[in-house]
């Protein structure tokens with residue numbers, strides 16, 4: 203059984219840990235924490251072996267009564283692959299460590315593509331990370347773009363994409379993030395990183411993105427304008443999106459007219475942490491005008507990249523060469539629609 207470690211147990215790391223534990227072809231070695239906070243305590247309660255990033259802090263964990271299994275370096279040495287879920291720009295410090303230990307590593311979207319020279323999405327370029335030592339799962343927003351644009355591109359070809367990304371100010375627990383009362387062009391320059399980032403997993407696509415930050419924590423929201431290469435009926439677009447996993451067409455008229463209601467829908471699904479791994483698209487928003495497709499979608503930023511991390515592990519450890527088989531296996535274990 204291949205062994206997986208999670209370095210950085212925060213928003214993304216704690217979700218990837220549970221997702222890895224639910225698969226039958228990989229085993230979680232453990233997770234790392236820098237400090238003995240409630241998340242460290244609950245990681246142990248959830249049955250994860252807990253390793254400490256800063257060995258000098260062993261006493262603090264002892265004093266807090268939180269049992270540790272060893273140091274993060276020991277966890278890394280035991281593993282076949284590390285999923286690095288540390289905050290953006292911390293990852294590069296760890297690369298030498300992974301190289302010295304001879305372990306593979308997956309980074310997250312907070313790191314630059316150049317760190318690994320390879321980025322990953324399950325649907326668009328799984329094969330390129332097959333057997334790779336280092337790759338990067340693109341950010342939550344870029345993953346959301348890829349999920350809906352790839353099947354559309356496969357159906358009728360995409361000539362040019364323009365997208366306006368309305369980004370959540372911070373995650374629900376991030377009390378020190380904002381804005382509280384403003385709409386902030388973020389960045390104020392164009393394009394935002396999302397367009398160039400999409401090109402690292404959907405090669406050659408013509409896309410420009412603009413991004414804004416707003417005072418909300420639940421989800422990001424995207425507005426897409428897509429010039430199509432070939433004529434297509436709207437029903438065929440709807441059909442292809444309805445039949446694609448990890449994408450959901452939801453109806454505003456059924457009481458799902460906002461990101462808040464999407465998250466209420468997620469609660470009704472009854473999953474751990476109320477996660478919505480799928481990208482919900484407002485069905486009513488889909489329209490084709492003069493060969494241009496318009497639609498609006500949302501992204502549960504805390505969870506949409508989690509299944510992609512599981513598929514990336516499978517590709518890089520050569521556990522499955524067929525992306526569709528990996529997607530199906532991950533979906534089944536995680537209860538994804």
Ligand SMILES: NC(=O)C1=CN([C@@H]2O[C@H](COP(=O)(O)OP(=O)(O)OC[C@H]3O[C@@H](n4cnc5c(N)ncnc54)[C@H](O)[C@@H]3O)[C@@H](O)[C@H]2O)C=CC1
Nearest residue numbers: 210211212213214255287288289290310311312313342503
């Ligand atoms: N939160 C989000 O909405 C999303 C985040 N990402 C990306 O995922 C990565 C992780 O983000 P989050 O989970 O949100 O961050 P987070 O801040 O919630 O969690 C990071 C964890 O890493 C720990 N940490 C810090 N320095 C460390 C080190 N040197 N070694 C080990 N652990 C360390 C922190 O204590 C914390 O527990 C970033 O690259 C981010 O851009 C990707 C998609 C969505």
Ligand SMILES: O=C(OP(=O)(O)O)[C@H](O)COP(=O)(O)O
Nearest residue numbers: 311312341342343344369371503
């Ligand atoms: O990957 C994310 O967003 P992004 O796709 O806009 O970079 C996450 O929501 C983290 O974004 P943050 O950099 O605002 O914490």
